[in-house]
Amino acid sequence: MKPSIILYKALPDDLLARLETHFTVTQVANLKPETVQQHAEAFANAQGLLGSSQTVDSALLEKMPQLRATSTISVGYDNFDVDALNARKIALMHTPTVLTETVADTIMALVLSSARRVVDVAERVKAGEWTKSIGPDWFGIDVHHKTMGIVGMGRIGLALAQRAHCGFGMPILYHARRQHAEAEERFQARHCDLETVLQESDFVCVVLPLTEETQHLIGKAQFAMMKKSAIFINAGRGPVVDEAALIEALQNGEIHAAGLDVFEQEPLPADSPLLSLPNVVALPHIGSATHETRYNMAACAVDNLIDALNGKVEQNCVNPQVVR
Numbered sequence: 001m002k003p004s005i006i007l008y009k010a011l012p013d014d015l016l017a018r019l020e021t022h023f024t025v026t027q028v029a030n031l032k033p034e035t036v037q038q039h040a041e042a043f044a045n046a047q048g049l050l051g052s053s054q055t056v057d058s059a060l061l062e063k064m065p066q067l068r069a070t071s072t073i074s075v076g077y078d079n080f081d082v083d084a085l086n087a088r089k090i091a092l093m094h095t096p097t098v099l100t101e102t103v104a105d106t107i108m109a110l111v112l113s114s115a116r117r118v119v120d121v122a123e124r125v126k127a128g129e130w131t132k133s134i135g136p137d138w139f140g141i142d143v144h145h146k147t148m149g150i151v152g153m154g155r156i157g158l159a160l161a162q163r164a165h166c167g168f169g170m171p172i173l174y175h176a177r178r179q180h181a182e183a184e185e186r187f188q189a190r191h192c193d194l195e196t197v198l199q200e201s202d203f204v205c206v207v208l209p210l211t212e213e214t215q216h217l218i219g220k221a222q223f224a225m226m227k228k229s230a231i232f233i234n235a236g237r238g239p240v241v242d243e244a245a246l247i248e249a250l251q252n253g254e255i256h257a258a259g260l261d262v263f264e265q266e267p268l269p270a271d272s273p274l275l276s277l278p279n280v281v282a283l284p285h286i287g288s289a290t291h292e293t294r295y296n297m298a299a300c301a302v303d304n305l306i307d308a309l310n311g312k313v314e315q316n317c318v319n320p321q322v323v324r
């Protein structure tokens, strides 16, 4: 008999078919308690769980006594209670690498659009305000050859460093827990403490995972350290930044502008002050959102679940050490 799994995200037809050759699939809209209750038997029998962007906590795991593997269509896994998974020796699979280049492209898009005011001035053109040759009130600031500060020099940080250094001639400062030889050799990146990155960078790009250590790592004191001309980018996770402090820093002119793909609350509430600040580019968490990359992530997650339920956790497993 094929193992049963719960799928909580729509998949392209060919990937759903691949999943169904290996498993009996119950597809649900979400992992809310009422959904779990409605499909109680399927959850009780499921050995696998596949989807994205939903909380997987101990309350859910209690309803899934047979669960052996979870597979998220994302690289970030802060929405999972990893300790609870570890306690039950449940594998957690994720999709690093396949999205790295696309996310780095998104971050460069935020850098360029914040600095050159692409969104702001395009809206002015559409509003019919381009009636004569433009003046300094339409100007932006240069990106090329400015100092790029990267907080989190992992896979995405490295791909960002490549774009910034090789494409835009930017010197790179970075902060991570350890030194990264590849970034230093290929892009002459300089490993610094967080304070130095914040003080010396023209662009501060945060590409950190959300953990107990990184939650609100960037707050009032950190914005105060940045240059008044600095542009702040967050493409890691919203709660890494104290959003109230960011809003204050933008309103008080402590920093020049911000480009944001992630927020403390997503979707961003319609009354967020960020939406009325002209020096903010706010994106709806589109880091990896291209047709190609989202397909590749879903394919990777399907393969990951097939592998994990066959006892193969050498690749893309967050907790291989606990899996039997």
Ligand SMILES: NC(=O)C1=CN([C@@H]2O[C@H](COP(=O)(O)OP(=O)(O)OC[C@H]3O[C@@H](n4cnc5c(N)ncnc54)[C@H](OP(=O)(O)O)[C@@H]3O)[C@@H](O)[C@H]2O)C=CC1
Pocket: 075, 076, 077, 096, 097, 099, 103, 151, 152, 153, 154, 155, 156, 157, 175, 176, 177, 178, 179, 207, 208, 209, 210, 211, 213, 214, 235, 236, 237, 261, 262, 285, 286, 287, 288
């Ligand atoms: N906006 C979006 O759509 C997307 C957002 N993301 C986010 O980006 C994150 C990073 O992805 P990826 O680059 O693949 O991950 P990696 O694991 O490759 O890199 C994470 C980096 O963060 C650093 N880091 C972690 N904790 C700390 C800390 N406490 N202090 C300093 N540095 C720290 C790591 O340091 P060290 O090297 O020293 O271990 C590492 O350099 C994801 O976890 C996710 O949250 C990812 C994809 C899309």
Ligand SMILES: O=CC(=O)O
Pocket: 073, 074, 075, 076, 077, 099, 287, 288
């Ligand atoms: O935010 C997206 C991810 O893959 O993580």
